Amino acid sequence: MRAKLVSPILLLASWEIGVRLEWLDPRLVAPPSLVVTELWRLIESGDLVAALAVSLFRVVAGFLIAAVVGTALGVLMARIRAIELALDPLIELFRPVSPLALFPLFILWFGIGEASKVFIIAFACSFPIILNTYAGVRGIDPTFFKASRSLGASPWEVTHTVVLRGSLPHIFTGLRLGWGIALIVIVAAEMIGAVRGIGYMVLESQQTFRIPRVFGAILIIGFLGFVTDLGFRHLRRRMMPWYREARD
Amino acid sequence: MMGTAMPEASRPQIIRLAEVSVPTNDTSQIHFDQVSLAFCSTLGRGTVQVLDRVNFSIRAGEFVCIIGPSGCGKSTILSLLAGYLRPNGGQILVRAAPVVGPGSDRVMVFQSTALFPWFTAADNVAYGRRLGANRHRLDGQRATVDELLNLVGLRGFDRHYPFELSGGMRQRVEIARALAVNPDMLLMDEPLGALDALTRLTMQAELIRIWRETKRTILFVTHDIDEAIIMADRVIVMTTRPSRVKEEISVDLPRPRHRDDPRVGSLSRRIANLLGVTI
Secondary structure, eight states: OTHHHHHHHHHHHHHHHHHHTTSSOTTTSOOHHHHHHHHHHHHHHTHHHHHHHHHHHHHHHHHHHHHHHHHHHHHHHHHOHHHHHHHHHHHHHHTTSOHHHHHHHHHHHHOSSHHHHHHHHHHHHHHHHHHHHHHHHHTSOHHHHHHHHHTTOOHHHHIIIIIHHHHHHHHHHHHHHHHHHHHHHHHHHHHHHOSSSHHHHHHHHHHTTOHHHHHHHHHHHHHHHHHHHHHHHHHHHHHOTTHHHHHO | OOOSOOTTOSSHHHHGGGGOOOOSOTTEEEEEEEEEEEEEOSSSSSEEEEEEEEEEEEETTOEEEEEOSTTSSHHHHHHHHHTSSOOSEEEEEETTEEOOSOOTTEEEEOSSOOOOTTSOHHHHHHHGGGSHHHHTTTTTOOOOHHHHHHHTTOTTOTTOOGGGSOHHHHHHHHHHHHHHTOOSEEEEESTTTTSOHHHHHHHHHHHHHHHHHHOOEEEEEESOHHHHHHHOSEEEEEOSSSBOEEEEEEOOOOSSOOTTOHHHHHHHHHHHHHTTOOO
16 A cells, blocks of 8 residues: 555655746646645635535436446346347447537537536446446356246346346446546536536636646546545445455 | 147147146156257257157155266256256156246256355355245245254355355255255256365265255256266166167165175166266
């Protein structure tokens, strides 16, 4: 763990020194000391919490919708051939399209308010969730299905004790990837069409030439991703103690 | 509808109920009557005849081994009995009723262990009895999970996940899981095939012990001749595909049996000859 701290500390130190010695233009690059001061001010004034709350609401709402719909679609596609045939071409058609390309349409349809942001998040992160769930269900050893049925399981019991349990590690991977995409997309979306949120804060600070604030907001976004991914890993260990060990 | 043979009937179990000649032998629990099965060939057109008019009966409490060359359809017989597959012709009766699908009166035990890796040993054992189909059936006559783990010699391993258990231990848990739903019969598809030689010998003795303590019918598929003779009351020898019953051999030897018993050796040679191997 300590070894992992070396490179960030080196980066921060050379960054600070570089700006102080004016190897880097201080008008364009804010040194870490100034960034920290600015962040502290943002926290004190409540601006940061307000912006984060707005962004997190959008991300969490969109993500939860995608988690429920994406998992369900992934399971249905893996289990029912007709649904796979129907959905697979649509998914492959829309997956390469950047969600941001659709954002102007979403604004047109759902307005400039929260709905368009929630919808673009749900859209963007449903693909990894669907595809990973599908792969997870398909990867379950058919013997588990036979064993379950032999012991008397109904189709519904097979679904929740074998299908969902067996694909949970993959579903989880899909959720993690989806969450990462959600964080990327929300910032971009808030830059294009929003007047609040952490992405808007980055853009607005740049336009008003408050460079320490630009850096501060970017750091917060990185930190948010880092902390939530730790949360996902922790959750995975708690929920699936059998998983990692079973593969090693 | 009154025809005597209707292998092409789409719902044979309904049509045939009227003309079922209930086996004269009352004690027979499993009855294969002229059972045939053909698969559509995956390569190109045509069908592959796997089973060709297979006949045999098994009494309650019997330990029967099915032995035959690789690919002869031994496991297919179990799949039919388990209800995963339907025969193209003939009928399969369990206690005089046709098999229409999987049921917890006949539980499969697989070779590569089919324990759910996401459940602990105790949760695997308890799996079947938590299912809606078994909950009421098992009221009042249930051995506890601890008793079952104890029966298979795994006291204290209830919280272990399958990956923490050895191959032999996993097989023991799987047997306990099957017994937990109080089945009439265990259908074992080369259950010891993946174990190392020493564990396999131990598990053979353990399985005999469990069989004698629980008095279930066991139908056991193997391709190990000695294993069949050591364990079974009766050995059903199959032919190559399309498979039929070549011969049924009763093993009237006292238990426990030993490999170095000359009577085991002579039976072993006889079965090997039936399988076309000279030893």
